[in-house]
Amino acid sequence: GQNIDQPTEMTATEGAIVQINCTYQTSGFNGLFWYQQHAGEAPTFLSYNVLDGLEEKGRFSSFLSRSKGYSYLLLKELQMKDSASYLCAVRGSDNTDKLIFGTGTRLQVFP
Amino acid sequence: SQTIHQWPATLVQPVGSPLSLECTVEGTSNPNLYWYRQAAGRGLQLLFYSVGIGQISSEVPQNLSASRPQDRQFILSSKKLLLSDSGFYLCAQGGWGSSNYGYTFGSGTRLTVV
Numbered sequence: 001g002q003n004i005d006q007p008t009e010m011t012a013t014e015g016a017i018v019q020i021n022c023t024y025q026t027s028g029f030n031g032l033f034w035y036q037q038h039a040g041e042a043p044t045f046l047s048y049n050v051l052d053g054l055e056e057k058g059r060f061s062s063f064l065s066r067s068k069g070y071s072y073l074l075l076k077e078l079q080m081k082d083s084a085s086y087l088c089a090v091r092g093s094d095n096t097d098k099l100i101f102g103t104g105t106r107l108q109v110f111p
Numbered sequence: 112s113q114t115i116h117q118w119p120a121t122l123v124q125p126v127g128s129p130l131s132l133e134c135t136v137e138g139t140s141n142p143n144l145y146w147y148r149q150a151a152g153r154g155l156q157l158l159f160y161s162v163g164i165g166q167i168s169s170e171v172p173q174n175l176s177a178s179r180p181q182d183r184q185f186i187l188s189s190k191k192l193l194l195s196d197s198g199f200y201l202c203a204q205g206g207w208g209s210s211n212y213g214y215t216f217g218s219g220t221r222l223t224v225v
Contacts, residue, residue, distance in 0.1 A: 033213060033214075035213075040199075040221070041218075041219070042201055042216035042217065042218055042219050043155070043201075043214075043216055044216075045213030045214070048213065087154060087155065089155075095162075096143065096160055096162060096168070097143045097205035098143075098145060098157055098160050098170075098205075099145075099157075099214060100157065101147075101154045101155040101156075101157075102154055103153055103154035104153070104154045106152075
């Protein structure tokens with residue numbers, strides 16, 4: 001089976017750092033993705049990890065450990081506009097490129 | 112660059128009515144295409160995917176069907192809607208050949224079945 005777990009909700013303060021965790025158990029692995037989704041909108045791509053380690057893109061970083069089935073998304077210098085849902089998704093190892101999404105983590109940033 | 116057109120943006124339909132949502136893709140050929148549904152406050156559930164014309168794979172048993180009559184057209188349908196079909200429907204294109212390795216999503220259709 002396929003299982004992707006994330007916390008349902010998190011809160012943080014403007015200017016702070018927040019880490020959103022994702023654990024997965026899938027029947028194959030060929031990459032992990034993080035997406036940001038504002039209410040009522042389509043998800044937008046944030047990051048992609050296929051090898052172990054940290055990928056940094058500005059205020060956002062994503063980490064992957066394949067042996068542990070674990071990833072996290074790190075958001076630094078939080079801004080009010082970062083209030084959104086963050087979706088973890090895993091691509092399987094078949095040729096369909098389909099992504100299996102977790103339920104998402106709703107992040108609220110307070111002033 | 113790849114663009115996905117999805118319409119309508121919002122839809123209110125009575126129980127038992129038919130449904131047809133359309134998704135068209137520009138800027139690529141032979142894309143992998145996907146239909147996802149998102150219930151309120153939930154994650155994205157994969158409904159159907161297609162790797163080519165006429166090729167449809169269903170991920171979950173349900174009241175919906177999908178078709179791909181042309182390379183860049185993906186249609187989601189139902190003959191009789193249920194209340195449980197309400198949700199946010201998203202069409203997506205696999206973009207593994209693109210620089211960002213991510214899906215390209217359409218803007219979504221919010222369906223309310225009443």
